[in-house]
Amino acid sequence: MKIKYFAWIKEITNNEAEEINSEKINNLYQLKAFIIKKYPDLKKHFDKEVLRFAVNHEYIIENINLDANDEIAIFPPVSGG
Amino acid sequence: MIKIQKEDFNSEEEINKIKILYPNLGAITSFTGYVRNKNNNKKVESIHLEVYEAMAYKQFEKIINKANLKWDLIDCLIIHRYGKLNVNSKIVLVSCFSEHRKDSFESCNFIMDYLKKDAPFWKNEFYNKKNKWLANSN
Numbered sequence: 001m002k003i004k005y006f007a008w009i010k011e012i013t014n015n016e017a018e019e020i021n022s023e024k025i026n027n028l029y030q031l032k033a034f035i036i037k038k039y040p041d042l043k044k045h046f047d048k049e050v051l052r053f054a055v056n057h058e059y060i061i062e063n064i065n066l067d068a069n070d071e072i073a074i075f076p077p078v079s080g081g
Numbered sequence: 082m083i084k085i086q087k088e089d090f091n092s093e094e095e096i097n098k099i100k101i102l103y104p105n106l107g108a109i110t111s112f113t114g115y116v117r118n119k120n121n122n123k124k125v126e127s128i129h130l131e132v133y134e135a136m137a138y139k140q141f142e143k144i145i146n147k148a149n150l151k152w153d154l155i156d157c158l159i160i161h162r163y164g165k166l167n168v169n170s171k172i173v174l175v176s177c178f179s180e181h182r183k184d185s186f187e188s189c190n191f192i193m194d195y196l197k198k199d200a201p202f203w204k205n206e207f208y209n210k211k212n213k214w215l216a217n218s219n
Contacts, residue, residue: 004133006131006133006201006203007131007203007205007214008214054133054136054201057133057135057136057139057140058139059199073133073136073201075133075201075203076203076214076216077216077217078197078198078199078200078201078202078203078216078217079202079203079204079214079215079216079217080130080132080161080172080173080196080197080200080201080202080203080204080217081114081161081172081173081193081196081197081200081202081217
């Protein structure tokens with residue numbers, strides 16, 4: 001699955017996008033755990049629940065199952081307009 | 082119509098392109114957002130706006146559909162810029178077209194409220210030698 005990072009998140013990951021494919025990642029919660037392990041500096045932001053998640057361009061709040069073709073975006077609160 | 086672009090635009094021309102299509106049109110309400118030279122007591126030199134473009138198109142379509150369900154609209158126009166924008170530059174234009182003013186006034190406000198809360202854009206504000214990512218408070 002393709003993971004995209006935006007704004008200051010990508011300054012922590014040093015990466016705008018990456019492919020993460022693991023048999024152990026079948027849902028959003030498992031992906032979050034994987035990402036926190038890979039980028040420990042993101043943990044405090046995950047814990048504060050300030051980050052937002054989108055799967056295939058739709059906001060997702062609850063846990064959902066993920067597919068290898070999904071595009072998951074992780075980003076901070078928006079500031080457009 | 083939805084446009085997400087780096088380039089500046091002429092609001093009047095963009096609105097007129099839609100206006101001439103609809104002789105039944107009686108009201109247009111437009112909001113334009115600009116880059117301010119001050120924010121949180123800091124002198125702003127420029128901003129850099131980042132966008133998640135594919136999601137922004139999808140989310141704008143959704144909010145226009147929602148507005149169409151709530152108000153009697155003839156058309157809607159959203160133009161949102163990204164990239165480096167200097168002070169006084171236009172950031173966003175939202176125009177709502179209807180037969181009567183109430184529909185255009187209220188839907189324009191509704192779309193802007195949504196846009197500030199949910200549209201996937203991020204402002205990185207640049208000051209003298211420093212910069213800061215912002216989050217909308219309303």
